[in-house]
Amino acid sequence: MELLPAFTTVVLAVALAFMNAASVQAGKVLVFPVDGSHWLNMNLLVEGLHTRGHEVTVVRTSTSWYIKEQSPHYNSITIPMSKAMNMESQDFFVDLLGRMLVLQREKDSMISWVSFYREMLTLLYSLHHQACQVAVKIFENKALMQSLRDAQYDVVLMDPGLPIGVLVAHELKLPTVFNVRWITSGEGHFLVAPSPASYVPVCGCAVTDNMAFMQRVKNMLFFLWNTAVDTLVVCPHYNRLVDKYLEPGTNFYQLLQGAHIWLMRVDFVFEFPRPTMPNIVYIGGFQCKPSKPLPADLEDFVQSSGEHGVILMSLGSLVKGLPIEITNCIASAFAQLPQKVIWRHAGETPSTLGNNTMLVKWIPQNDLLGHPKVRAFVSHGGTNGIYEAIYHGVPIVGVPLLFDQFDNILRMEVRGAAKVVDVTKLTSQNFVQVLQEVLHNTSYRDNMKRMSDLHRDRPMHPLDTALFWTEFVMRNKGAAHLRTESYKLPWYSYHSLDVVCLLLAVLSLLATGTVMLIYCLCFKLCRRKDKQE
Missing domain, CATH: 3.40.50.2000 (Glycogen Phosphorylase B;)
Structure with missing residues (x-):
């Protein structure tokens, strides 16, 4: 008789598992990936979502290098392009490496370095311009936009290295999940979490989190350089798209910072400790798995x-x-x-x-x-x-x-x-x-x-963690309760500069008033003394 309750429990557990599986099978995911090695990461999430019964649609260009039009794991929307983007060409990286090696051997040649960085900024400008042309083709294709609305997707999953997906997601009024390590201005944490340059290394600076004074100077200079490049070279492309296709008052950086969940491809076993936020989920090593027999x-x-x-x-x-x-x-x-x-x-x-x-x-x-x-x-x-x-x-x-x-x-x-x-x-x-x-x-x-x-040594595999939080956003229509609203503040309010200015003004008035009061008292005392004499 004792077997009956146990059997009943197993049956109920199996039934609940089937019910839960059925409840997520209706999920529809729109994916905006980045080609090359980034796609290798995104494809794992795509396959995982497909395995869990979700319908996945991947937006790709006709010149995509890795992202195939036909796949058993996803449907595709192909945006026609007359030529491949820089990131979609293997020769681009071969040529870039050759130039880098020559310059590193000629460290004394300042003119060569200036010429190289000018060329790199031109390439960066061109890359984001080409990415924005993909967005233009999407927005200008009224039939495509209507089909995206009619599809009633539950979430947009994207790699914000080329963040055209965040604009489309905003237009479709869909929650966003970032599969992220890099954004337009560098490492993703710098956009979404406090990142003091005193102990958080900036990408490219090659320092640890324990910096001497001159290393902190170098780190700050790299941070300012990255910020300037992002502001002057990258963001103007996306700002023009926002002004043309989205409602007035929309801010591109706020769209980036407003992502519901950041699936950060980082593990602090590897990364240096740093401040984080509730909507950052760490999935570093999510592509790792036990080895299989070799050929x-x-x-x-x-x-x-x-x-x-x-x-x-x-x-x-x-x-x-x-x-x-x-x-x-x-x-x-x-x-x-x-x-x-x-x-x-x-x-x-x-x-x-x-x-x-x-x-x-x-x-x-x-x-x-x-x-x-x-x-x-x-x-x-x-x-x-x-x-x-x-x-x-x-x-x-x-x-x-x-x-x-x-x-x-x-x-x-x-x-x-x-x-x-x-x-x-x-x-x-x-x-x-x-x-x-x-x-x-x-x-x-x-x-x-x-x-x-x-x-x-973790409670679940990081790939399962990534899939769980993607489904979490789908089930709950977002995760706004985990997202700070600080991204809506202007920069001077975020850093409390307006408060500091007010306090300084009040202190200045108090100091001025005190000095004037002392001056008046001294003046009256001096006049009284003169009269007595």
């Missing part, structure tokens, strides 16, 4: 390494390869080691390649990092690779090339889990030395293992 050819190669193990090298998805003189140095260094090497390499084959090195155009990176024979990971410092290395506890040899990669590797180096190599000073000798230090100094693997334990 037969890779498994055979890995097993042939014996007790020495394997080194894995990958420079990510954006850069095809380094200049041949650098790859020759790297290949020569690998050839001097007893370890086997798996190198994701799509460029010209190095002439110094050793018999212990396998060149491949694609690797199952997560599965390889999870293999017990992998001893070290040579990485450019991309966020996805960093978190996969943390998840599997593999120490890193960092070769940062572009963007935030220098800051990422610095964070790992500070925690004793990585060693950095300056690619402009790389030789086969110093590269071998760094590799041997990471391979044979057990502190690197021990520190990474501790980071891995901390990263995994």
Whole structure:
């Protein structure tokens, strides 16, 4: 008889599970992604939402590099474009890396640096201009806008690196969820949370949260530079769209800050501690998962390494390869080691390649990092690779090339889990030395293992956390109760400058009144004394 209540409980639990599943199957999600490596992150959320029964629609351009028009996980809306945006071209990143390497070798050439940054600002201006042209095509297509209204979406999920989706979401009056690390002005926290430059590093500054005075000066200068670029180069494009297509009084920055949930691709095992907000949900490492068996050819190669193990090298998805003189140095260094090497390499084959090195155009990176024979990971410092290395506890040899990669590797180096190599000073000798230090100094693997334990010690997987909060916004038509209203304040009110001015004015009046009173009393006393004399 005791089995009956237990059986009833199981039946009720199963029934409730089916009811809950049915209650979220009607969800409709409109997605505005960013192409390239950003899409790899967004696609995981898209697949997860599809698996949970939601109908997902992805807005893409006809020139998209990674975002395919046909997919079993989503429907697509394709916006016609005459040419690809900069972010949608692999050659763009190859050319950019080449320019960066030349300039880093010519550090004394101020004219070259000024010319480079002028060109970079021009490219940034062009990129956001092209993104806004996509928004123009959406707003000007009355049939498309009407179909978006008729579809009755529940939420807009977007990557605000190119934030055209926030304008469309506002026009459709839909709540927004950001899948975010970067926004137009830099790292996402700087827009939504208090970010004192005294201990919160600015992207590109390459400092820790424990700064000396001159480092704080440098950090503040980087912050002011980023703010100026965002204000003068980026935002004018979006402000023009707001003025033309949205109701009067709408502020672009307030639309960005008004997102209901920020799915921040950050874990404080990796990131430095800093202030945060209730509507920021941390999902750093949400792409990580247990490794699967390797393809037969890779498994055979890995097993042939014996007790020495394997080194894995990958420079990510954006850069095809380094200049041949650098790859020759790297290949020569690998050839001097007893370890086997798996190198994701799509460029010209190095002439110094050793018999212990396998060149491949694609690797199952997560599965390889999870293999017990992998001893070290040579990485450019991309966020996805960093978190996969943390998840599997593999120490890193960092070769940062572009963007935030220098800051990422610095964070790992500070925690004793990585060693950095300056690619402009790389030789086969110093590269071998760094590799041997990471391979044979057990502190690197021990520190990474501790980071891995901390990263995994959480109540639920970060991907499930991201999906939960996206569904939370869908169920509750937003999450305004978690969002501070401070973003509606003008900047001088946010920093209480108007209050400070008032208090200073009152103090000035009191001080002036006191001085005048003392002066009058002294004057009267002096006159009385003169009369008595």
